[in-house]
Amino acid sequence: xxxxxxxxxxxxxxxxxxxxxxxxxxxxxxxxxxxxxxxxxxxxxxxxxxxxxxxxxxxxxxxxxxxxxxxxxxxxxxxxxxxxxxxxxxxxxxxxxxxxxxxxxxxxxxxxxxxxxxxxxxxxxxxxxxxxxxxxxxxxxxxxxxxxxxxxxxxxxxxxxxxxxxxxxxxxxxxxxxxxxxxxxxxxxxxxxxxxxxxxxxxxxxxxxxxxxxxxxxxxxxxxxxxxxxxxxxxxxxxxxxxxxxxxxxxxxxxxxxxxxxxxxxxxxxxxxxxxxxxxxxxxxxxxxxxxxxxxxxxxxxxxxxxxxxxxxxxxxxxxxxxxxxxxxxxxxxxxxxxxxxxxxxxxxxxxxxxxxxxxxxxxxxxxxxxxxxxxxxxxxxxxxxxxxxxxxxxxxxxxxxxxxxxxxxxxxxxxxxxxxxxxxxxxxxxxxxxxxxxxxxxxxxxxxxxxxxxxxxxxxxxxxxxxxxxxxxxxxxxxxxxxxxxxxxxxxxxxxxxxxxxxxxxxxxxxxxxxxxxxxxxxxxxxxxxxxxxxxxxxxxxxxxxxxxxxxxxxxxxxxxxxxxxxxxxxxxxxxxxxxxxxxxxxxxxxxxxxxxxxxxxxxxxxxxxxxxxxxxxxxxxxxxxxxxxxxxxxxxxxxx
Numbered sequence: 001x002x003x004x005x006x007x008x009x010x011x012x013x014x015x016x017x018x019x020x021x022x023x024x025x026x027x028x029x030x031x032x033x034x035x036x037x038x039x040x041x042x043x044x045x046x047x048x049x050x051x052x053x054x055x056x057x058x059x060x061x062x063x064x065x066x067x068x069x070x071x072x073x074x075x076x077x078x079x080x081x082x083x084x085x086x087x088x089x090x091x092x093x094x095x096x097x098x099x100x101x102x103x104x105x106x107x108x109x110x111x112x113x114x115x116x117x118x119x120x121x122x123x124x125x126x127x128x129x130x131x132x133x134x135x136x137x138x139x140x141x142x143x144x145x146x147x148x149x150x151x152x153x154x155x156x157x158x159x160x161x162x163x164x165x166x167x168x169x170x171x172x173x174x175x176x177x178x179x180x181x182x183x184x185x186x187x188x189x190x191x192x193x194x195x196x197x198x199x200x201x202x203x204x205x206x207x208x209x210x211x212x213x214x215x216x217x218x219x220x221x222x223x224x225x226x227x228x229x230x231x232x233x234x235x236x237x238x239x240x241x242x243x244x245x246x247x248x249x250x251x252x253x254x255x256x257x258x259x260x261x262x263x264x265x266x267x268x269x270x271x272x273x274x275x276x277x278x279x280x281x282x283x284x285x286x287x288x289x290x291x292x293x294x295x296x297x298x299x300x301x302x303x304x305x306x307x308x309x310x311x312x313x314x315x316x317x318x319x320x321x322x323x324x325x326x327x328x329x330x331x332x333x334x335x336x337x338x339x340x341x342x343x344x345x346x347x348x349x350x351x352x353x354x355x356x357x358x359x360x361x362x363x364x365x366x367x368x369x370x371x372x373x374x375x376x377x378x379x380x381x382x383x384x385x386x387x388x389x390x391x392x393x394x395x396x397x398x399x400x401x402x403x404x405x406x407x408x409x410x411x412x413x414x415x416x417x418x419x420x421x422x423x424x425x426x427x428x429x430x431x432x433x434x435x436x437x438x439x440x441x442x443x444x445x446x447x448x449x450x451x452x453x454x455x456x457x458x459x460x461x462x463x464x465x466x467x468x469x470x471x472x473x474x475x476x477x478x479x480x481x482x483x484x485x486x487x488x489x490x491x492x493x494x495x496x497x498x499x500x501x502x503x504x505x506x507x508x509x510x511x512x513x514x515x516x517x518x519x520x521x522x523x524x525x526x527x528x529x530x531x532x533x534x535x536x537x538x539x540x541x542x543x544x545x546x547x548x549x550x551x552x553x554x555x556x557x558x559x560x561x562x563x564x565x566x567x568x569x570x571x572x573x574x575x576x577x578x579x580x581x582x583x584x585x586x587x588x589x590x591x592x593x594x595x596x597x598x599x600x601x602x603x604x605x606x607x608x609x610x611x612x613x614x615x616x617x618x619x620x621x622x623x624x625x626x627x628x629x630x631x632x633x634x635x636x637x638x639x640x641x642x
Contacts, residue, residue: 004272009039012242015232017051045229052198053234079107096131109147117177172197186220188289198229200238218250223269327501335369337611349458356395390529438530442478459483467492472600488610548589598632
């Protein structure tokens with residue numbers, strides 16, 4: 001349960017219809033198996049003690065008595081154990097029979113939750129046997145299996161020590177209903193929904209079921225554990241596949257595929273992340289409901305060994321097909337926004353400083369697409385390369401070729417002499433390679449671009465990306481400034497993939513020379529090229545050797561801003577995602593990240609307009625507002641304790 005994680009399990013035992021003894025043995029066996037794996041929440045299928053397909057046997061007292069006796073055995077089997085377990089059985093209350101979920105933990109029956117929506121169509125005829133729950137009625141106290149417990153839909157099971165773990169239960173058809181009970185549960189505070197299901201198969205149903213559960217978990221910003229009946233249910237007219245799924249806010253974390261030979265699926269839910277997300281989404285209303293009963297339990301506080309994976313590049317889709325589509329969609333977003341700005345401002349041109357690096361390349365591709373949308377010639381794109389002390393042959397050559405292949409208006413302005421004059425004017429030796437030496441070049445380039453924009457009736461297109469803004473890796477009033485920042489919400493890790501994806505498109509269209517140039521740009525080390533190259537002509541200044549890997553920084557940035565994770569948690573997840581990296585290197589880079597992120601806010605507070613394309617953005621007019629002089633002591637102190 002460390003850092004907000006809770007291990008959950010969806011179990012699908014082998015069943016025998018109406019054989020409560022056999023079913024109970026299977027349930028207890030899987031319960032113990034899931035417990036050994038560290039599960040704190042274990043969910044079994046609907047009516048698993050009896051089997052779902054008992055039909056008119058549900059009218060037999062012998063079956064109902066056997067179900068109650070079996071529940072007592074299951075309760076006893078949970079003595080001195082940590083997990084909270086949900087099992088399904090029929091329960092008679094006030095001369096009516098209900099399809100119920102029983103919550104069991106540490107030798108106690110915690111509550112009984114009846115099913116709200118009873119399917120009574122096609123092959124289903126539950127209304128023949130069961131009474132639907134009255135969701136408007138208050139929970140009542142009943143005596144069952146030797147315990148006095150609440151019976152009713154409106155009850156939640158709350159962990160005593162982990163305040164963010166609040167569990168609500170619904171049963172099969174409930175999630176298919178017009179207003180699922182889980183909606184009310186989540187509005188009353190539930191962060192995890194368990195669904196005990198017996199859903200038979202038909203063509204296309206697994207896909208629909210999967211989509212339904214995923215959307216439901218996203219809409220309610222919750223974890224969702226769906227356990228479905230499988231082998232052993234009657235095949236008189238139907239078949240059950242055991243298709244089970246565990247989701248977190250729309251993301252699929254674990255799945256038992258239909259007819260798969262797997263009796264338990266496991267994963268970890270990050271309930272703290274869910275709570276943070278609910279706080280962020282201000283129109284998601286949660287309030288403790290007086291009509292609900294909150295039943296408290298304690299499964300103990302222990303570390304949860306994480307088995308779920310965490311992407312090294314959370315900004316980048318892992319599926320190659322999805323990645324290509326995502327890159328094209330983002331490019332369309334960027335170019336559409338820029339086209340609107342150019343049209344609104346009445347611009348004749350768009351001016352870009354082109355270096356042969358990744359960021360300026362993407363900005364140029366975006367601008368070319370914007371011009372296409374406007375029906376304008378690429379000759380209206382003024383691409384300016386400004387070689388100086390550190391400009392390499394490779395980057396300069398790629399810049400020239402790129403502009404040639406895209407048919408832009410190419411201008412080369414050597415700024416070395418202008419920078420030398422400026423350095424002399426401020427009495428700075430031009431052979432002292434300090435921050436003044438570097439920034440003088442960046443500011444001179446920006447001045448040239450601004451003046452070229454004035455001269456040609458255009459605006460300067462910013463090239464800086466999200467990662468650079470997060471770290472403050474830009475020159476204030478230099479490359480930090482533009483008139484429209486098309487890459488403002490694109491992290492460095494995604495920039496590379498977008499350029500590679502565009503190159504692949506061009507190759508498929510037969511534009512091999514352009515594709516090759518783009519791929520060579522992707523292979524060039526990231527550098528501002530502000531220091532003279534080595535005597536062998538090799539780039540002397542490599543950004544990632546100075547501030548650390550952009551893979552790491554983007555990972556930190558995503559989990560800080562998107563998930564609001566604490567430094568300790570980010571470090572723990574980074575060690576899993578980057579298991580091939582030295583933990584000390586990860587930690588030192590994380591310290592660099594926090595120090596730079598906090599101290600460079602003043603640059604972000606005056607950044608130019610730029611289109612938002614993803615869920616993370618640093619615009620002061622959008623997602624992120626922060627005082628420029630905020631202290632980072634709390635965060636750094638936590639890191640120092642690791």
